[in-house]
Amino acid sequence: MAQNSDQSASFWTAASIVPPLIAAGLFAFFLSFLHPISAGESVRHAWEWIPSMGVELSFFIDGLSLTFALLISGIGVLVMLFSGKYMAGNPQHGRFSMYLVSFMLAMLGLVLSDNLLGLFVFWELTTITSFLLIGFNHDSKLSQRSAMQALLVTGTGGLAMLAGFLLIGSVSGTMELSELRGMGDILRDSPMYLPILLLVLAGAFTKSAQFPFHFWLPNAMAAPTPVSAYLHSATMVKGGVYLLARMHPNLSGTDVWLWTLVVFGAFTTVFASVLALKQNDLKQTLAYTTLMALGALVLFLAAPGGYAITAMATFLVVHSLYKAALFLMIGCVDHSTGTRDARRLGGLIRRMPITGVAGGLAALSMAGMYPFIGFIGKELLYKAGLESPASVLIVTGAIFLASALMFAVAGVVALKPFWGSAAHMPQLDRPIREAPIPMLAGPVILGVAGLFFGLNSHALQHAVTDPIVGAVLGDMEKAKDLHLWAGVNMALYLSLATFATGLVLYLFHKTLRERLIAAGERLMSFDAKWDSLLVAINAGAVKVTALIQPGILSRYLLVVFSTITLAIGGTILARGLDIGTPVLDGITYVHLIVFGLTVSGAFVAVITNSRIAAIAGLGVTGIGVALVFIQFGAPDVAITQILVEMLVVVLFSVAALKLPTLPQRLPFHNRGLHAIVAIGLGAVVTGVVIGITSVPLNMNLTEYFEKYSYPIAHGKNIVNVILVDFRAFDTFGEISVVAVAAISAYALLKQRKSGGTS
């Protein structure tokens, strides 16, 4: 937006100069690979990354990755030049430049990675940097929403892709793409083929905004214009296309691959071109044409033929050139006039001739006019469509419709603002002038490049399309030649029909747009659904949290106790418990009375509503336990137990003076559940104790204590010796615990009501 920049701010700052220099350096570096790669070679560099897991940081350059790297760094130079002026004077310019450069490096890492895990890491880095860039105007609600949407959609796809990569690794035994290339049959014959394919496609389709994941891309236009030009037309969204091309040798060749890509690609390309015509904001128009191009690229990756891949490679370059040029051109117009509204702009050619001509060149390429590279691209698309193994009608039909609409859109974007009527132009207090040179450089160079490659198509063929076909199909010989004039054939007739249809569409585009806008109200809106989806997820999270974190003590305890019961009880049931024959020997009536006392005391405590009865019941149980200890040779323990029981009763009696009586038990519906859990856990504990006592016991420690108590510790009561000698530190710890409890209790009792102490 124009207000981002200060017209008078200097271009000559570090934030403006450094990024284009970095990009230019990288571009030159990658250019040096052009010669060996176009001769069919490939280069690989690897460093150990996580040696213990066999993960290498490896980079691989072949025809496919080199083309992407050149596009990324080359368009990067122009976009960064543009943004150097566009953002000049913005206090956040440094931050912006850093994000943009980080994004470029992440994107280069993505296309150059040889290791699938490395590719994933760079993939997510592009997602994160694009989040930062889309949300650059972070005080705007719209930017926040768009950034979050892009992050969630592409991030989710990225995770699915990671799962797919891990499956690929486990099926093929390698994560290196260069090794995977020859292993296509292993993956295709694996029973995991379909899950792998679906997961990888989920990653590619979300990143490349294929229907039904397309909605994030137009929203991402909330970013500053250079970002839209760079990320969302020329680079990041092509990440998915790159992935599909990269995976082509491994995953293509099946009907699932063919038809999935054809159907989604064809639908996306037509759907997006229609929506492109509907937009008023020129930036939105271009966003939808990007979707159209992505759809077409996916469509042609479906087929294995030489024409299809040659067409894909050509169109990839064509689209990157004209789309970046047009976005930057819109940026210039916006910068000078303050608006991007297609209905208002007009007559700019006299004020901004260079911008107009540059945009016109790019638009001619987009429209597929002779002798631009776009013409060659469109011819190839038709030829590939005519020999499509899927359905000639669907593929060719989709391309025809999309190309005709592109023709019309090219007119709307580049023709009307410059040559159309100026009647609706906004009135400005300053004269409309040509954009400054750093901003003009991009549209001019890219627009001219479209013409240059059209006239010198063999250069493009040698440098780009042949190596890409070699990389994707494994054989450069399968590449088709790029001809500006291929003679009179079916593709030419289709081109002429496209021009005619496109012209008609352009002439009636205002009426069409109004109709489409009216119809669009009734069309289902994925974007609106997105909000309800997020709301539903949040509401679900709140409900789950309320369910498992209610803040109610009895429910937490219920969960804890049921978990223990189910975990231990389930284990016992699953493993089987050999309790042997019940050991009931030597039971006398004394034992029965003692055990009976113990249990009945507890029973009283459970059923009574009287505090005194409950405390008496507890006392009975405590004494019963003490009697058990006496019965089985533990007098010391029994003495302690009795002392403690007495103290408990005394303490409670004191406390009872200050505490309320027990409430009546409510006829509370959870009591049945509580009883079931209680009885279940009791049964489980019984089973565990029986299980423990039915296996032999290791008596080493006990024998050690028995043997040495007297000789080395000089004590005759072995229990006491253990406590005060062998395990004296334990006892010391125990005393500390009691002391801390006593101090805390004292503090609680002495403290006045809250706030009254200090």
Added chain:
Amino acid sequence: METLLAITIGCLVAAGVYLMLARDMLRFLFGLTLISNAVNLAIFASGRITVGGVPPLVPEGEKYPVGDVANALPQALILTAIVIGFGLFAFSLVLAMRAYSELGTLDTDAMLLAESNDEGDKA
């Protein structure tokens, strides 16, 4: 004998758990006491019990205990556990008193409401 003891332990655990699940804090404390007792008995049982029960003492004039005596190790552990259990009970009881004087209730659900109201006042 072990089976009978195991059943007794199970009953104490069941009673303790049922009381701890109640909303009233006093019942919760009763349940805590019962479960402490049950755990002590379980430790005792896991060290095996000797019917007839001779305490683990070294008789006068001997260097080692004579004959079949009770296992000394679990007894030492239980002694520690009883004392710590008492400390826990005493502290919890005081905490309950304090909570009652602050919040005016021992119903754990009502305490939750009282607490959030309290926070609301401060905010």
